Structure formats: C-alpha cells, structure tokens
Amino acid sequence: MEFLTIIQIGDSTIRLAIPLLLACLAGLFSERAGIFDIGLEGKMLAAAFLAAAISFVSGSAWIGLLAGITISILLSIIHGLASITFRGNQLISGVAINFLAAGLTVVVAQSWFSQGSRTPQLSGSARFEPIVLPGALSRMREIMEASPMAQLYSELISGHTIIVYIGFLAVPLSWWILYRTRFGLRLRAVGENPAAVDTAGISVVRLRFAAVAIAGILCGIAGAYLSTALQAGFTKDMTANRGFIALAALIFAKWRPWYAMGTCLLFGFFFAIDNRFQNIQMPALWFVIICVALAAGMLFYAIRRTRLDMVVLGGFAVVLLAVAVAVVFGTESLSAGIKLPTQLTQSLPYILTVVVLAGFVGKAIPPRAGGEAYVKER
Amino acid sequence: MQKMPAWADVVLIPLISVLLASIISAIVILAIGENPWAALKLMVSGAVGSSYGWGYTLYYATNFIFTGLAVAVAFHARLFNIGGEGQAMLGGLGVALICLYIPWPHWTLALLFATASSALFGALWAAIPAYLQATRGSHIVITTIMFNFIASGLLNYLLGNQLKPSGQMEPATASFPEPAHLPTLNDIAGLFGSDLFRSTPVNVTLLIGLVACVLVWFLIWRTRLGYEIRAYGHSESAARYAGISPNRIIMITLLISGGLAGMMAINNVMGEAERLVLNAVEGAGFIGIAVALMGRNHPVGVLMAAILFGFLYQGGAELALWTSIPRELIIVIQALVIMFTGALDNLVRWPLERVFAATRSTRGAE
CATH class of the missing domain: 1.10.3470 (ABC transporter involved in vitamin B12 uptake, BtuC)
Known part of the structure; x- marks a missing residue:
C-alpha cells in the first residue's frame, strides 16, 4: 500500500x-x-x-x-x-x-x-x-x-x-x-x-x-x-x-x-x-480458524463453570462452528479469499463494546453511583 | 401508609402525563403554523372514523402490544429491555425462514410454527445480553442497544446476500408462498357476511396479541414464576434471601421479553408484508417502551396504550397525507409521552401526593 x-x-x-x-x-x-x-x-x-x-x-x-x-x-x-x-x-x-x-x-x-x-x-x-x-x-x-x-x-x-x-x-x-x-x-x-x-x-x-x-x-x-x-x-x-x-x-x-x-x-x-475499501478479502482458512478458535475458547471457558455458561456459550460456539462449516462448504478452496461483509466492519464497534462489557478483556467498571438519583437525608 | 389511592396511581397520573404531552404537541403544531384542533380532528377521523382507519389503527396496535408487553415483562424484574427493535428484527428472520423453506399445507400450521420460531429467534437474540447481565453484570441497556445495531447489520447482510432471490436488486426475501398467508380480519368478517376492515392489514395476529396479554397477566400475577419476577424487581436482596436465584430470573424474564418482541414479526412480516424486507420493524421496538410506561406495565394498560399509539400512527399517516405536517410529528409525541410518563413521573406525582395528603388531613380533622 x-x-x-x-x-x-x-x-x-x-x-x-x-x-x-x-x-x-x-x-x-x-x-x-x-x-x-x-x-x-x-x-x-x-x-x-x-x-x-x-x-x-x-x-x-x-x-x-x-x-x-x-x-x-x-x-x-x-x-x-x-x-x-x-x-x-x-x-x-x-x-x-x-x-x-x-x-x-x-x-x-x-x-x-x-x-x-x-x-x-x-x-x-x-x-x-x-x-x-x-x-x-x-x-x-x-x-x-x-x-x-x-x-x-x-x-x-x-x-x-x-x-x-x-x-x-x-x-x-x-x-x-x-x-x-x-x-x-x-x-x-x-x-x-x-x-x-x-x-x-x-x-x-x-x-x-x-x-x-x-x-x-x-x-x-x-x-x-x-x-x-x-x-x-x-x-x-x-x-x-x-x-x-x-x-x-x-x-x-x-x-x-x-x-x-x-x-x-x-x-x-x-x-x-x-x-x-468496499471489498475486504480474507483467506477463507483464516476465517475458519478464527471461528473455530473462538468457539473452542468459549467451550473451554464454559466447561469449568455453571450449566448456564455451558448452555449460552455452548450455543454460541455451535453457531460459530456452523458458520465455519458453511464457509468450508461454500468456497471452492480454503486458500481462496472470501469477502468480508461490510456489515461486519460496521458492527465491529458494537461487537467490541459487548466483548469489553462482558469483561473477558479487561473489566469496564462504571462510576458507582451512576444511574441513581441522589436523595438527601431519608 | 399509601400516599395516594391506587386509582390515582394507575389512571390519574398517566392521564395527566398524556395530557401534558398533548399540550406540548399542540404547541409544536402551532409553532409550525398549523392548527392543532384541525390536526386532531383529522387524526381522529382518519384513524378511528371509519372501519378502514380502525383496520390500520388495530394493525399498528398489534405490533405495539407485543413490543409493549416485552418491555413491561422486563420492567417487572426492573430490567430495561431496550432491545425490542433488534429482537423483533430477528423474530422476522425466524418467521421468514419458516415460511420460505417449509411447504405448509395450511396457514394455521404455518402460523403455529412461525409464532414459535419468531419467539425463539427473539428470545435467542435477548439471550446473550441476558446472560451477560446475569453472570458478568454487563448493563442490559447498553448491551441490548448494541445488539440492536448488530441485528440490523446481520439482517442487512443476510437480506443483501443469502436470503435475496437471485436477480433481485432490493434487499428482501421472496414473497412467502400462498399457504403461509394469514387471513386478515376482513377475510374473517367475510365469513359472517360483513365487510369490516376492508383492504387493511389487520389480521389474526391481533387475536394472538390479545391472548398474549392474558397470558402475560396470568404469568405475572398468578404464577410462582411471576411472583418471583416481581419480587426480584422490588428488591434483589430480599428475593435472594427468599431463595430466588437472580441469574435464573434475569435469564427467564429476558427470554420471555425477547420472545414477545420477536412475536411481533408474525404481524408485520407474515401478516402484512408477506416477505421480510429491510427495516421491517420501523421503530415499533422503541414504541414498546412508551407503551409499557404508559400502560404501567399491566397488560390491560399495555393494550390501551398500544391502541392509543396505533391511533397516533395511523392518524399521523393521515396528517402527513393531507397536511404539510410530516409523519415525524408522531416521533415527537412519542418522545413527549415517554418523557412525561417515564422520566418526569414525579413532576405529576409529587404535587398530586400533596393534594391527596391535604384532602386526607382535612377529612381527618372533621
């Protein structure tokens, strides 16, 4: 470039x-x-x-x-x-x-x-x-x-x-x-x-x-x-x-x-x-690896925790794996590039925020009294 | 001691709040050089002056019943589900998949499964914010806002690529096959030889909406789960002490809430458009907030508020058609209703409490 x-x-x-x-x-x-x-x-x-x-x-x-x-x-x-x-x-x-x-x-x-x-x-x-x-x-x-x-x-x-x-x-x-x-x-x-x-x-x-x-x-x-x-x-x-x-x-x-x-x-x-760039390409193999790695990470995290974690994160991992499988069968060869949807780049700020809010990557702690009106002397 | 009789809390305060909102709306109409009284008359005649107007009013109201109930159920657990918009979008996806890819023999079967699918998709879209709120303490308001945008990106992508029939420019699915079309209320009226609601989209989903109102009432006030939801909403620590699991309540409440929001799609996607288009929800998810606030989170209130907003929507469309007042005036009115019934509640409540306290003390003196 x-x-x-x-x-x-x-x-x-x-x-x-x-x-x-x-x-x-x-x-x-x-x-x-x-x-x-x-x-x-x-x-x-x-x-x-x-x-x-x-x-x-x-x-x-x-x-x-x-x-x-x-x-x-x-x-x-x-x-x-x-x-x-x-x-x-x-x-x-x-x-x-x-x-x-x-x-x-x-x-x-x-x-x-x-x-x-x-x-x-x-x-x-x-x-x-x-x-x-x-x-x-x-x-x-x-x-x-x-x-x-x-x-x-x-x-x-x-x-x-x-x-x-x-x-x-x-x-x-x-x-x-x-x-x-x-x-x-x-x-x-x-x-x-x-x-x-x-x-x-x-x-x-x-x-x-x-x-x-x-x-x-x-x-x-x-x-x-x-x-x-x-x-x-x-x-x-x-x-x-x-x-x-x-x-x-x-x-x-x-x-x-x-x-x-x-x-x-x-x-x-x-x-x-x-x-x-309206047309960002990414090798299909990378994409599949990212999906599988994320899914594996979630399962690994959930398996040591409660049943709720298992159900939600497990479900999410299944969706990611399904996307990976769809990509594998949807492209002719794994080394070929696939076009990343622009919607994905546009949604990145939101997705990143959810990830941060979830506290998996550094915990975001809001001001403690946020959202509450102050009442003087009850 | 109760500061106010219950009827004042449930009826008087919302009425005064809505009155305040209407006064300011009238001022806005005056300020842009139109006559508020004429505008009101036009809205009334356009929305409830004919069976055609009623048909549209009730169609819009059906959307708002679902989204309003969705917000109301979550409010009972003191959770603010602002993600009705995204959940309804995903509900639409659920409906579209069911209607497009399965050949249904009859609309009743299609309706049954489409309803289940829309609720499932809506609930699943609420599941991740719910999970994050329950286990990680991530604020539900922020996560559901983010999920609204992610939902819109996802639908944008799916409609523009996967779901669009080849050769079509518009990002929308193909039309649903004939057996998946829902009968309108006009069709049903036709069975009795009447021609009510002619050429309007109000359909059998309205009846499902009414059933949903009853079921939500039953759930919240007549079941153990509903009791737990309300208990959790009143005091988390008390609920915890009583052996109620906060995580379970948060998850279940938000799944129900998301499911209700998703079910809106059987009205607008299956009942009206008969295909999934971009931006099918048109802000109905947000109107659910106004509806729940005005309806005081009670299904009866939600129903009445939904009809009021249906009236505003249809009346607003008539206004835009016949005058130079743009349709967006409805958004202004909606904002004012949310402001006065939601955030400025105490503006009306505090003076009223004083009035009631004064009348009580004089009565006590007698």
Whole structure:
C-alpha cells in the first residue's frame, strides 16, 4: 500500500473520530458525575440541525455553532430536570431526548425550509473551512509529489477545520479538569459517592447540573461539526448512531479521557477503512480458524463453570462452528479469499463494546453511583 | 401508609402525563403554523372514523402490544429491555425462514410454527445480553442497544446476500408462498357476511396479541414464576434471601421479553408484508417502551396504550397525507409521552401526593 494511501486513511480516521470523541467526552463528564446519558445522539442531532439552520440564515458558521451548543445545553437541562430534580429514570429520559430530537429536527426543518427534512446546502463562511497550517501544501497535486514527511504534515496534521483541533485539545483539557482541579475531584466524587460530597457541604444537584451542562456543550460542538464542517448542511438522522457509538467508546475507554481518544480513533479507523475499501478479502482458512478458535475458547471457558455458561456459550460456539462449516462448504478452496461483509466492519464497534462489557478483556467498571438519583437525608 | 389511592396511581397520573404531552404537541403544531384542533380532528377521523382507519389503527396496535408487553415483562424484574427493535428484527428472520423453506399445507400450521420460531429467534437474540447481565453484570441497556445495531447489520447482510432471490436488486426475501398467508380480519368478517376492515392489514395476529396479554397477566400475577419476577424487581436482596436465584430470573424474564418482541414479526412480516424486507420493524421496538410506561406495565394498560399509539400512527399517516405536517410529528409525541410518563413521573406525582395528603388531613380533622 502506498504511503499516501495510509496517510489519507489516517486523515479520514481523524475526521470521522472527532464527532465521536467530542460526544464521548460529553458522556464522560455526565457519567463521571453519576448521570447516565444515552441522549448523546439526540443532543448531537438537534445541534447539527440548529447549527446548519442558523449558519444558513446568518451566514456565519460561528453563530451556527453557538446555536447548536445552545439547543444541546437546553436538552441537557431537560435531562437534568428529569433525572436530577425529579429523580426520574435517566435511561428513559435519554431515550425520550433521542426521539424528541429525531422528530423535532424533521418537523421543524420541513416547516422552515420545505426541502424535505433537510437544510439548504451551506457554502462559504456558513461552513467551517479547513485550516492550512503554515508551510503545508493544500493542492492534491503538490501533495502527491512531495516528500513523505511533507505529505504527513500537509495531509494528516494540516487541513482540518478548527473543530478538529478543538476536539483534540478537549482531551488534555478534560483530563486536567477531571484530575487536577477541585471541581473535577468533586465531580468524580459525586459519581462515586454523592452522600460523601453532600456531607462535605457541597451541592450534589449543582455539581450534577454542571456536569450535564458540560456534556451539552460538547455534544453541541460535535453536532455542529457534523453539519457545518464534515458535511454542508443537515440531513435527516445525520448523526447515524454516532451518539451510541460514542457511548460504546466511553465504555471501551473505561470512562477515561485519554483512552477515550484512543478508542474514538480506533472506531474512526474502522469507519475510514469501511469507507475506503468496499471489498475486504480474507483467506477463507483464516476465517475458519478464527471461528473455530473462538468457539473452542468459549467451550473451554464454559466447561469449568455453571450449566448456564455451558448452555449460552455452548450455543454460541455451535453457531460459530456452523458458520465455519458453511464457509468450508461454500468456497471452492480454503486458500481462496472470501469477502468480508461490510456489515461486519460496521458492527465491529458494537461487537467490541459487548466483548469489553462482558469483561473477558479487561473489566469496564462504571462510576458507582451512576444511574441513581441522589436523595438527601431519608 | 399509601400516599395516594391506587386509582390515582394507575389512571390519574398517566392521564395527566398524556395530557401534558398533548399540550406540548399542540404547541409544536402551532409553532409550525398549523392548527392543532384541525390536526386532531383529522387524526381522529382518519384513524378511528371509519372501519378502514380502525383496520390500520388495530394493525399498528398489534405490533405495539407485543413490543409493549416485552418491555413491561422486563420492567417487572426492573430490567430495561431496550432491545425490542433488534429482537423483533430477528423474530422476522425466524418467521421468514419458516415460511420460505417449509411447504405448509395450511396457514394455521404455518402460523403455529412461525409464532414459535419468531419467539425463539427473539428470545435467542435477548439471550446473550441476558446472560451477560446475569453472570458478568454487563448493563442490559447498553448491551441490548448494541445488539440492536448488530441485528440490523446481520439482517442487512443476510437480506443483501443469502436470503435475496437471485436477480433481485432490493434487499428482501421472496414473497412467502400462498399457504403461509394469514387471513386478515376482513377475510374473517367475510365469513359472517360483513365487510369490516376492508383492504387493511389487520389480521389474526391481533387475536394472538390479545391472548398474549392474558397470558402475560396470568404469568405475572398468578404464577410462582411471576411472583418471583416481581419480587426480584422490588428488591434483589430480599428475593435472594427468599431463595430466588437472580441469574435464573434475569435469564427467564429476558427470554420471555425477547420472545414477545420477536412475536411481533408474525404481524408485520407474515401478516402484512408477506416477505421480510429491510427495516421491517420501523421503530415499533422503541414504541414498546412508551407503551409499557404508559400502560404501567399491566397488560390491560399495555393494550390501551398500544391502541392509543396505533391511533397516533395511523392518524399521523393521515396528517402527513393531507397536511404539510410530516409523519415525524408522531416521533415527537412519542418522545413527549415517554418523557412525561417515564422520566418526569414525579413532576405529576409529587404535587398530586400533596393534594391527596391535604384532602386526607382535612377529612381527618372533621
């Protein structure tokens, strides 16, 4: 593979990872404070719509960004009211917010622009343009002829929109806030043991609202990035489950900022690969070996445990073996390549998350007070 | 001491919540420059004003009965099964395999086996999240969300490659053979010389849905297992102390829940489309959440809430047809219902409790 191709995949990895990263950090702040947030998707979607709509009307992507952040914070406050003030179920509130955004964006888009649930195309200053760093080449022809280092600099490091750089800066900033400030310490404490924070005379409600608002800001930036930087305008359901993938990344990253960046880049890489190569081949023999090895591993694990493990994992192993047998009989020779379905690459983030959640590869332990409303003094 | 009479908890709070949701929906309709009152009249006449409207309303309601019951059963064990969507997708796969590859002599036999197969596939799709929740403590909400996406990837792949008849572009299976077609309620009405529900997809699955309501009621409130499920839902430690195995309850409850969600497929796949298409579930799995919340996890409530959402769906389709209000307005209403009956329950409950406490204390003083 050419060096430039690798660089380009890296470039597209970054582009696709940024919205995940911002949403993932949003979830990080919220969940570290003990508020589950499965409404990331909805907040991003609402922000994507309003950012595109206001950018179009005002002609400024920055005003659009501000509008996106505003609506996202508004939804965060609703989530806060439901889950902090009224001690409702945080998961249900998140589900409601997702649907609210999915429905309202289409209804309002249709009413404002009458273009079938989309905003008009954005151009010029209504979009975030790529920033060309000093000394970087911007024309494709020049880049192709340049030296590898110049290619790396021009294609991978330079040429992104401001939000990409903001996204990467948000990682050390989040780390610093969470682990090096008093606010961060309290925020993490409120997610582990709110009663202790309360006893120290600090308001649990105010801290949690602050965390939820930060999540709103980050989701707002993520949404605005989708519609005014990555693409030129809003289309229906344009977040395409990124909020849920961010949630998956958060678990994969075990609720830590730097790990979150690594995970989001990994997931972004899956998407970049999926976008670039529609036809990934794998020798059939490898595929069969992987299936059989996984099945054997499961059986080996289950055999020493309870009957339940035996039934579930055994059943799963049988399915894997059946797939292996189907591949053996379905291809002419085992050395021939078989095409991996794109659906498999697309599902990888979800599958990996389940594996991590299962705790077979490092245990993911959520903040202890997550999902529970705090009741002062019973 | 009970803070409120039972009827207030079961009837009054959901009613007020739905009223709040409707008021906000009306504001949304006003905000986009349409008349809410006219919209409501159009929805009512379109959804329940004719036997045609009722036919569609009841067809949608049938879907929601199954997904609503699925969520409700899991809620009794305090498990939030958000994976109804994926389980219903897999149920569709179960139905399609049964109907496509086995030559059935009569629809009753086909229905029997398709029902079993859809429930089996739905239950199996819930089995892994259930297993991980029971033995590894992986949060069921996250795993079932992930399984929704994995299910959609899997179906996408199967429909685009294995199940698609050769030469067809559209990712869908072939149409089911004639003997696997379910009679619609219109066919049944025809036996009695009536022409009710003409050219609507409501079919015998509705009756199965009603039976499922009764069976779920019986299971939850009249069997030992149901008692154990409720006990586990109220207090895990108490249930454990009483000798109830949490692992067993989690597994069984989620298998039943997944099975119910899967059974939705006999309505939409076997009864209506008569083949398996991509995205056959159309969000019905998620509406199950709203239905269960509104129905207070009781089969009667679920049935009524399912009919309400069937009404919203059919009425919303009529709105989209005759006005410039898009169909997605239904999603907004659905979101508001979930929000008010689910997450903002205390918004209504706390003031009501105060009202009842006040009336009780004045009565006590007399």
